[in-house]
Amino acid sequence: MACVPESPAALRRHKTSMQDPVSSLRDAAVDHLAAGRSSQAIAAYEALLRVTPGEPDDWFNLAYLQRLQRDFEASLASYDRARLLGAAGPEEIHLNRAVILAEDLRRPDEAMAELERALAISPRFLPALVNLGNLHEQRGERAAALRRYEEALAVEPGHALALSRLANLRRVDSPADPLIQRLRQALRVPGRHPAEQADLAYALGKGLDDAGAYDDAFAAYGLANQAARHSHGRTPLRYDREAHERLVDALIRQSRQPAPAAVVATPAPSVFVCGMFRSGSTLIEQILGSHPDVTPGGEIDLLPELAHRQFLPRLSQPDRPLSAELADRMRREYRDGVALRFPDAALLTDKRPDNFLFVGLIKQLFPGAKILHTRRAALDNCLSVFFLHLGPSMPYALDLGDIAHWYGQYRKLMAHWQSLYGDDIHDVDYDALVTDPRPQIEAALAHVGLGWHDACLDFHTSKSTVATPSNWQVRQPLYQRSSGRWRNYERHLGALRTALGHFAGE
Known part of the structure; x- marks a missing residue:
């Protein structure tokens, strides 16, 4: 389980006119970013920002790229520069800084402070509520985690991840437990993404296992794994046995x-x-x-x-x-x-x-x-x-x-x-x-x-x-x-x- 699930950084495009002398620089930077050429994109954004250092979306995209390249302190600084320059969605910037602090730099107290800042801007910001619940779980703070997940569910009653996390916070004594019914009801909602189905079904399996309903639990875990197989893109996930044997x-x-030269x-x-x-x-x-x-x-x-x-x-x-x-x-x-x-x-x-x-x-x-x-x-x-x-x-x-x-x-x-x-x-x-x-x-x-x-x-x-x-x-x-x-x-x-x-x- 990742420390904090990262909110995908949006590809932010600053609007320029055809007469803008830096438009070609920005287009090159955005093209490199979109194509996944991180090193070239960073170099292009750095060149662009030397010419026009006041564009917050360019700092945001640079921060995103710097994290991909594992330059975490630079990424934190660039996100903060984007925020100070008035980037749209400052709560998202606080969220992305929290991801780096918790997951990459192991500074959970600072990550929690960033998430609280996000909620001060947008009290109903779901990613911050769920991630705060997750961080409280990791610290063993059961009541605080429960409060944050329930706050998220008050914003979006069927939120799959928040609801599924409730199953981790306590043992379920009976298949008739209200949490089991909430999970079953959520799974029946039409049109759910397979990733959400997977989260809910794994949680249902855990609750039924707690309750001793082992056949139903096994069926729920089977559903969870089937959903997880289809939860990442159009191509189902597949384990290549022969490739792993070759590895x-x-x-x-x-x-x-022979070992490398002695150290x-x-x-x-x-x-x-x-x-x-x-x-x-x-x-x-x-x-x-x-x-x-x-x-x-x-x-x-x-x-x-x-x-x-x-x-x-x-x-x-x-x-x-x-x-x-x-x-x-x-x-x-x-x-x-x-x-x-x-x-x-x-x-x-x-x-x-x-x-x-x-x-x-x-x-x-x-x-x-x-x-x-x-x-x-x-x-x-x-x-x-x-x-x-x-x-x-x-x-x-x-x-x-x-x-x-x-x-x-x-x-x-x-x-x-x-x-x-x-x-x-x-x-x-x-x-x-x-x-x-x-x-x-x-x-x-x-x-x-x-x-x-x-x-x-x-x-x-x-x-x-x-x-x-x-x-x-x-x-x-x-x-x-x-x-x-x-x-x-x-x-x-x-x-x-x-x-x-x-x-x-x-």
Whole structure:
């Protein structure tokens, strides 16, 4: 779950006449922006604004582009310049600044202040109400989150996201609960976008699961995944099994190449927590983050962004070693990125589950890096992924057979990493952790060089911000009801068991 869902920035065109001497500059900037050529668009807007620095829409578009290029402080400044120059829709500018502050720079207090400023301008501005509710959730402020969502529903009674978020704020005791009826009624509204249908149906599934209506819950989750498949553009989302197998094979082959030139043996900037989604990574980070010497970083996007931009394109030639120059550049960008977000962190956790794909890259950049690998019983893990709205970048989550395939490839890759870096990878077993926590916690702490601290058993009282779907679960004492959860759905899981093969019995 993203910290704050971003409001899409509109393409703002300043009206010019044919006689305007800067019209060609502006047209070039807008054309680059519309075509997705971010670097060229930024250069064009900067040239334009040197000539005509007083046009707020040009500053707005520059700010939007600067965020795409991850120049976050510059983007904040450009948005503010647009606002001070009188840009239309200043509440939208405050919203977009809040997105950067919360999601990119991890400054949630400042993000909340921006959203409050948006509401001071436009008290019925729905994106600010919903995003404030979301930020209150991440901080564990249940009553405040509920108030903001209900305010949004007072503005738009059928608002899908606000209504769906209510299901996360409490357990539902009965299928007759009024919230279940509100969700069912909202799903019957004709003409809803598939993204809205997905939000509502996932929430309905969660409520019915709470209430023990497991067959109805499974049907609701099936509807949710079907809607999610059609929620992003005209082409349905599709998981390409063969392409993913090729990626895993290429990652394995690349990791067998000679390592880049040795680097100075300084500590890695982070402890990396990874594994399948829904395998307990948020839980172990919350536990470790309760230790006074640990800063929980949450799902930091730095490594995947670096990998997709600079590392994965090289896998077309997986027999080619990672150059020392490229490794040094990526290492520096990662260090600078975490220092910007967490300047005072002593020991930082980078908890991005799908970083298991990049363990080889992590070890090439930071040879001394420690990995915590979270594991969970396969049937429970796969079912929990099916019940979660993971987004368009993870289409495998929409089908149990595809989830089983992804799981098999994950286990293949982790077995390879264990064979290369076994001493630096420590498995944290979710089911063992919730059954007998102290030995598991002590072992995880020892792996990252820390001794025991009693606060780790009181992790659920932490006031830290948690921006993942496990937010409310990790604010409770440890419980075992999620272990063996698959048995509630056993009649629906025959194909999944078959697809998982021997993993299903683990």
